[in-house]
Amino acid sequence: MAKRAVDRKTNPALVSLIQDLKKASYERKAPIWRDIAERLEKPSSKRAELNLSRLDLYAKANETIVVPGKVLGAGKITKPVKVAAYAFSSSAMDKITLAGGSVLTIRELIAENPKGTNVRIMV
Numbered sequence: 001m002a003k004r005a006v007d008r009k010t011n012p013a014l015v016s017l018i019q020d021l022k023k024a025s026y027e028r029k030a031p032i033w034r035d036i037a038e039r040l041e042k043p044s045s046k047r048a049e050l051n052l053s054r055l056d057l058y059a060k061a062n063e064t065i066v067v068p069g070k071v072l073g074a075g076k077i078t079k080p081v082k083v084a085a086y087a088f089s090s091s092a093m094d095k096i097t098l099a100g101g102s103v104l105t106i107r108e109l110i111a112e113n114p115k116g117t118n119v120r121i122m123v
Contacts, residue, residue: 014040017086017106024110032066032116036106039068039123040086047086048123052077052095055122064119066109077101084109 009015021037024030039048050067053075059065061079071083073091080100088096093103104112113119 009041014086020107020110024114028114028116030114030116032119032121033110036066036068036121039121050085050122051075052092055081055083058122059120064109064113065122066106066119067122068106069123071096 009018018037018040021033021040025032025034025037048067048069049072050069051072051074055065055071056075056077056079059079059081062081064082065084067083067085069085070087071085071089071092073089073095077095077099081096082102082104083096084104084106086106088103096103109119110116
């Protein structure tokens with residue numbers, strides 16, 4: 001019998017985050033957290049890697065964006081956006097804060113916005 005995707009993960013922090021996302025989705029009836037959990041369950045080669053140039057192109061000012069993967073620092077960002085992701089490169093964190101935006105972990109976003117309203121997923 002095949003193992004489930006979560007059982008194959010070896011990073012305990014990632015497994016814990018996926019479980020927390022599923023729990024938040026169930027308790028708060030917020031399907032966005034389940035969607036993000038399913039995206040994080042995928043193999044790391046299929047996980048999202050988003051450059052700041054794409055973020056700047058598609059995000060609106062003062063919008064909340066969640067990336068179920070890593071945000072990379074290629075390009076520039078000109079709008080103040082709130083970005084939550086599984087991981088950030090150091091240059092991406094610096095550029096987002098210099099543009100007036102904020103950087104969050106996905107857990108911090110769940111605590112701040114339990115229902116997941118007005119949150120946009122970018123991959």
